[in-house]
Amino acid sequence: MRAINVMATAVVLARPDLTVRDAAKMLVDYHISGMPVVDTEGKLVGMITEGDLLHRTEIGTELKRRTRWLEFVASTRELASEYVKEHSRLVGDVMTTNVVTATEDTPLAEIAELMERHGIKRVPVLKDGNVTGMVSRADLVRALASVGPDVRGSITPDDSAIRDAILAALSGNRWALLPQNVVVSKGIVHLWGAITSEEERQAICVTARNVPGVKEVESHLEYPSIPLY
Incomplete structure (x- = not known):
C-alpha cells in the first residue's frame, strides 16, 4: 500500500500569521494534535503541533531559568530560539520548519520508518509542494x-478502482465516510469510523456491497465513545 x-x-491547515491562541483552539476544536502550515499559495512552510505549544508564558509552562553552567554553555541562538517559542x-x-513529508506514491513501509526515525505521529503528503493529505499512525x-494474514505486497489496481467507486457512491450523502475510513484489500472492503444510527451503518454497507468487484464487506463502524469526567 501507498500513502x-x-x-x-x-x-x-494553518497560516503563519495565525495567532498561537487561535492555533491552539483549532487543535482542540478539530481533535487533532498537529496541522500543516501553508503560505498564501498553499505551499507547505511548517507544522504546528502540541509539542510546539508545550512551553508557553501565558500558562506558566515556559522553561525555568537554566543553571548558571547550562546558561553559560548554551549558545545565544538556542536561548533566543527558546524565548521566541x-x-x-x-x-x-x-x-x-524542518518538516518530514511524503508523496502520494510513498510506500507505507517508508512512512512508518520516517515516523519511527524522527519520533513523529503524522506525515503530510505533498504533490507539487501542496498538501494533499496526511498519514498518521x-x-x-x-x-x-x-x-x-497472507498480504505482503502493495494494493492491486483492482482494489484501488473498487475503493474509488465506493467513495464516489458515498459522495454527497451526509452519512458518508471519510476517504481514509474505506480500505480495500483483495476485494474485501473494510469500513471504519463513527456512526450515529444502525440505519447509517446499513446504508454505508449496502453502498459498498453494490459496487462491482466487492467480494465481502467487513464493518468496523461503531458509535462514538463518550468521554468520562
Missing part, C-alpha cells in the same frame, strides 16, 4: 487491521 491508499484528505504570538515564529494501524 494515497490510506491518507486523510480533509486536512486542517515561549513568547511569540504568531504560528510562523513557533512552528517546526492511526491510518497505518487501520491499514494493518484491514489486510489478511
